[in-house]
Amino acid sequence: MKKLISLLLIFTFGLSSCEKDDICDANTPTTPRLVITFYDNADPTVERNVSNLLATGEGMSTGIAFNAVSSIELPLKVNDSITTFNLTYNSTIPTDRNNDVLTVNYSTQNVYVSRACGFKTIFHVNSITRTDDPNADGIWTTRVQLINPNIDSEDETHVQVYF
Amino acid sequence: MKHTFKFISSICLLFSTFLGQAQDVPEISKNKELEPKKPKIETVKPEPKTKPEIQEVKKDSVVKTDRYGLRVGVDLYKLTRGLYDKDYKGIEFVGDWRLTKKYYLAAELGYEDKTTDDDRLNSSATGTYIKGGFDYNFYQNWLDMENLITIGMRGGFSTFSQELHSYRIYNPNPYWGELPVVSTDQKYSGLTAGWIEVGLGLKAQVVKNVFVGFGVQLKLLVMNKEPDNFENLYIPGFNRTYDGSFGVGFNYTVSYFIPIYKKKTMASETIKEAPKKKQ
Numbered sequence: 054m055k056k057l058i059s060l061l062l063i064f065t066f067g068l069s070s071c072e073k074d075d076i077c078d079a080n081t082p083t084t085p086r087l088v089i090t091f092y093d094n095a096d097p098t099v100e101r102n103v104s105n106l107l108a109t110g111e112g113m114s115t116g117i118a119f120n121a122v123s124s125i126e127l128p129l130k131v132n133d134s135i136t137t138f139n140l141t142y143n144s145t146i147p148t149d150r151n152n153d154v155l156t157v158n159y160s161t162q163n164v165y166v167s168r169a170c171g172f173k174t175i176f177h178v179n180s181i182t183r184t185d186d187p188n189a190d191g192i193w194t195t196r197v198q199l200i201n202p203n204i205d206s207e208d209e210t211h212v213q214v215y216f
Numbered sequence: 217m218k219h220t221f222k223f224i225s226s227i228c229l230l231f232s233t234f235l236g237q238a239q240d241v242p243e244i245s246k247n248k249e250l251e252p253k254k255p256k257i258e259t260v261k262p263e264p265k266t267k268p269e270i271q272e273v274k275k276d277s278v279v280k281t282d283r284y285g286l287r288v289g290v291d292l293y294k295l296t297r298g299l300y301d302k303d304y305k306g307i308e309f310v311g312d313w314r315l316t317k318k319y320y321l322a323a324e325l326g327y328e329d330k331t332t333d334d335d336r337l338n339s340s341a342t343g344t345y346i347k348g349g350f351d352y353n354f355y356q357n358w359l360d361m362e363n364l365i366t367i368g369m370r371g372g373f374s375t376f377s378q379e380l381h382s383y384r385i386y387n388p389n390p391y392w393g394e395l396p397v398v399s400t401d402q403k404y405s406g407l408t409a410g411w412i413e414v415g416l417g418l419k420a421q422v423v424k425n426v427f428v429g430f431g432v433q434l435k436l437l438v439m440n441k442e443p444d445n446f447e448n449l450y451i452p453g454f455n456r457t458y459d460g461s462f463g464v465g466f467n468y469t470v471s472y473f474i475p476i477y478k479k480k481t482m483a484s485e486t487i488k489e490a491p492k493k494k495q
Contacts, residue, residue: 167447
């Protein structure tokens with residue numbers, strides 16, 4: 054009888070250690086975004102906050118807004134090798150807004166994560182180009198520098214922008 | 217499908233050799249049975265329990281006969297599941313050999329082909345497995361009954377392959393819209409896994425020599441060769457894998473006992489005494 058009870062205890066202990074793994078935990082690193090950090094053009098060692106920056110994907114009607122941050126994350130197209138974003142500075146002030154176009158060229162790789170999360174896509178950036186938009190309102194992003202072409206997490210900066 | 221048939225036919229061959237052997241041996245055992253009838257003390261000799269018990273036998277002259285032999289069977293759950301679950305095909309043969317009064321050498325041999333449809337992954341695992349170990353029967357039978365309640369240990373080993381049919385990419389920022397399912401037919405072969413398991417089992421003799429059994433097992437993965445850029449989601453014999461290395465399983469068996477030889481033991485009184493000393 055003692056044996057039976059101890060065995061049952063082992064069983065319940067064993068079962069309780071089976072973790073719930075059907076739902077993908079939000080903290081699990083999955084498909085990363087492109088991380089851009091902004092620096093002061095006058096003093097390149099100092100990060101500079103953007104004000105009312107609106108990043109709109111090409112062909113998209115809504116954009117992603119950032120304000121008073123020095124670092125932004127942009128989602129790349131998983132099914133494509135080119136993603137283009139319109140970066141609009143001072144987007145809330147019609148007279149003062151400035152639009153630059155950022156085009157990222159990359160290759161993708163699908164990496165297994167887990168049963169619950171499936172796969173994630175990581176990117177390798179081949180090139181990044183910045184152009185003025187058709188309105189020719191001038192360029193606000195003075196210098197765009199690719200510092201980390203391998204986008205496999207959001208923990209580090211991939212692109213530095215000076216303005 | 218070819219592999220299934222190959223496997224089943226090879227298993228049948230394997231067990232038919234066992235059957236052949238089983239038919240040979242009883243002739244010898246019959247002779248043995250005839251001999252001991254005159255001197256009861258002689259048959260007791262091989263037992264290490266020694267002289268005092270022999271004296272008791274003389275008083276009672278109640279002798280219990282334990283049958284020894286091979287029990288072979290099949291897991292009905294795996295066999296029938298293929299009928300109603302289109303994602304599953306499997307078979308498991310079970311066998312045990314009675315070593316001593318309470319210990320049985322036991323083994324399971326099986327084949328499984330299981331398709332698992334998770335939210336984000338659709339994959340299948342196909343392969344064979346073997347498990348070997350022992351069972352300890354702690355059930356105290358009435359005189360002529362042969363039921364078992366066992367606790368056992370096994371070592372298991374499986375060779376298998378996995379195929380990833382389709383998957384989804386997890387994108388927490390679906391700005392560009394939801395992503396479609398990615399179809400792929402990536403096959404990962406040459407996979408192996410090893411585990412140990414503790415099992416609790418019950419076997420009841422329903423008709424002479426025919427046993428119906430039920431067992432549950434707790435498994436612990438000790439060796440797992442994982443594919444590149446994927447994971448072993450299902451291991452034949454081990455079943456579904458979890459984040460930890462634990463697994464669970466159960467079977468529902470019907471088996472046939474092939475008696476090969478008999479051993480006579482003491483009267484019921486002396487048998488009752490023996491386990492008391494242990495506890």
